[in-house]
Amino acid sequence: MYIKKFFVRLLCCVIPVAKWRRGLRKKLLFPYYIINLNEKKFLKYIKGKTIAIVGNGPQQIDKHTGAEIDSADIVVRFNTFELDGFTNDYGTRTDIWFNGCGGNYDDERYLEIARKSTYVIWRSIYEKSKEINSIKNFFKKCHRRFIPVYLMPEDKLLPLYNIFNDYGPTIGCVFLWYLKTYAEPQDIRLYGFSFLDSAPTKDNLPHFYHKREINGGKHNMSMEIAFLKKLFQLKK
Numbered sequence: 122m123y124i125k126k127f128f129v130r131l132l133c134c135v136i137p138v139a140k141w142r143r144g145l146r147k148k149l150l151f152p153y154y155i156i157n158l159n160e161k162k163f164l165k166y167i168k169g170k171t172i173a174i175v176g177n178g179p180q181q182i183d184k185h186t187g188a189e190i191d192s193a194d195i196v197v198r199f200n201t202f203e204l205d206g207f208t209n210d211y212g213t214r215t216d217i218w219f220n221g222c223g224g225n226y227d228d229e230r231y232l233e234i235a236r237k238s239t240y241v242i243w244r245s246i247y248e249k250s251k252e253i254n255s256i257k258n259f260f261k262k263c264h265r266r267f268i269p270v271y272l273m274p275e276d277k278l279l280p281l282y283n284i285f286n287d288y289g290p291t292i293g294c295v296f297l298w299y300l301k302t303y304a305e306p307q308d309i310r311l312y313g314f315s316f317l318d319s320a321p322t323k324d325n326l327p328h329f330y331h332k333r334e335i336n337g338g339k340h341n342m343s344m345e346i347a348f349l350k351k352l353f354q355l356k357k
Contacts, residue, residue, distance in 0.1 A: 154264045158242060158271040160303075166239070167304045170194035174300070175211060176293045176313035177202055187212040190312060195239075199292045200224050201231070211313065220244065221292040225252055226259035235268045242271045244278070244295055277303065284348070288341035294349060301352055315342060316349040 173193035175181075177200065190196060190212030197217040201224035204211060218238045222245060235241045241263070246256065263270050281290060281298050290298070293314060300306065311317060349355075 154270075155243070155246070155260060156269055156271050158240075158273055160274065160277070163240065163271075164304050167195065167300070167306050169305070169307050171308045171310065172197060172300070172306045173212070173310045173312060174293070174297065174314075175199075175202075176311070176315075178313040178315050180315070180317055181210040181313050183210065185209055186312060190214070190310075193310060195306075197296065199296070201226065201228075216240070217242065219292060219296045221295075222246065222256070223252055225255045227255050231259065232262055232266065232268070235263055235270075236266065240271060241268065242273055244273050244292060245275055246272070273299075285341070285344065288344060290345055290348075291340050294345050297349060298352065311353075314349070316346040316353075316355070 171194045173190045173195070174197045175190060187209045191214045195216045196212060196214040197219060198215045199219050200221055202211075204213060215234055215238050217240045218234060220241075220243045222243075243256075246253075260270055277299070278295060280302075281295060297311075300309065
């Protein structure tokens with residue numbers, strides 16, 4: 122494995138075009154069964170639909186919006202979310218499961234979530250992520266069970282990354298921006314997002330309604346809240 126990585130990095134240094142380097146690195150370092158997302162098919166799946174986008178924030182606690190969420194044409198969730206004990210507020214369905222590079226996926230219940238989802242998508246895969254082994258093991262389990270895992274085209278996300286520079290946007294922010302920029306849903310319903318609060322003030326604002334070992338420390342929440350409010354034309 123180390124020899125393989127060495128030659129991949131060597132080839133990436135030789136090839137001058139950044140986009141080609143990224144493509145080659147992704148092709149050689151990551152499992153062959155991770156499929157590039159067919160955007161044309163994916164956007165057709167979204168077009169004209171009512172979409173409930175469920176963030177992992179605590180905003181839905183005690184609001185009893187579970188049935189409302191499940192009534193949407195498509196339900197989107199993110200990362201290693203929790204539903205046990207929260208279905209009355211956060212619903213049960215998952216049609217699109219969009220993931221970042223963090224989180225521990227060793228729990229077998231995530232395979233059941235993947236099996237029931239129409240799309241299991243990863244934003245990207247980072248070798249330096251401390252959870253990379255857990256993520257790769259999860260990919261293998263999905264492959265053995267014929268569950269497709271898709272990879273979002275990075276070039277489509279570059280305009281968003283350039284806005285945030287050193288601060289990575291949350292995975293929820295990435296999907297919301299992608300949806301508003303490229304897709305044509307009939308209606309977008311938002312649940313469990315910090316920017317929906319009337320006056321969130323802290324950069325380290327907790328944005329998980331359940332216990333999780335990672336709490337978004339590398340995000341600039343004030344910047345993201347302002348960005349999403351503008352994106353959805355909400356009052357600051």
